[in-house]
Amino acid sequence: MDTAIELDTSHIRLGDRPLIVCDVDDVVLHFFAPFLVFLDGEGHEFLPRSFRLTGNVISKASGEALEEQEVRRLIDAFFEAQEQWQTPFDRVVDTLGGFSKDADIVFLTAMPPQFWAQRRRLLDRLGLAYPLLASLQAKGPIVQALHGERTLPVAFIDDMAHNLHSVRDHVASCLLINLKPDSIVHRMAPAAAADIPQANDWAQAAPLIHAHITG
Structure with a gap:
């Protein structure tokens, strides 16, 4: 409740x-559409494996999933720059x-x-x-x-x-x-x-x- x-x-x-x-x-x-473009510019990608960002945002360099704290940082950075996106x-x-x-x-x-x-x-x-x-x-x-x-x-x-x-x-x-x-x-x-x-x-x-x- x-x-x-x-x-x-x-x-x-x-x-x-x-x-x-x-x-x-x-x-x-x-x-979501501009956030995916934003992620790409940061060197990451979203893999559509489940309904959540943590665990599905992947570093293109290492292939590893980003930790929750880093995903949260990226979301905050996107909101900080939302006027551009x-x-x-x-x-x-x-x-x-x-x-x-x-x-x-x-x-x-x-x-x-x-x-x-x-x-x-x-x-x-x-x-x-x-x-x-x-x-x-x-x-x-x-x-x-x-x-x-x-x-x-x-x-x-x-x-x-x-x-x-x-x-x-x-x-x-x-x-x-x-x-x-x-x-x-x-x-x-x-x-x-x-x-x-x-x-x-x-x-x-x-x-x-x-x-x-x-x-």
Whole structure:
């Protein structure tokens, strides 16, 4: 069971309208595809043997798998340089821009908080200037704290099953959408519950969100 929220969300002010909470990596910004290119530039490669990075990031020089600490260092280095690497998904800027006329949008990214400023700059530059929370904590309690006791529609979009299940456990009325790219790592990822709608892109996700927040 997810632990109680410790992340401060008090600076986010929601209006009297629906709420859309959206993951960032591989939902709004491409992560895994540019990360593979980044790894190659560092002299490493990812072997798609299981759904995890540790044990599957290999040194091209030695053929050995990198230790967890080194994999973590590479991920942090990528997040440090994310403004040079990450690009937006097709249609995400226009789609969220359209929804922002009728709903509040909050980005909830599973990323070490020390890289918040880099992500903030990147999102702003792309025209995605919505409030941003960066946390490695479970997402369910965070969405619950944001939405509170409101009876207005709420939607949550993420590429990972455990995040969707976490939100489902804490916000019963929330529309959940499993939006994910067709990448080698996502093909090996644990599947979301069968009753959670799947979307391959924002063109598929948008009608589901629109029906929920306007219905």
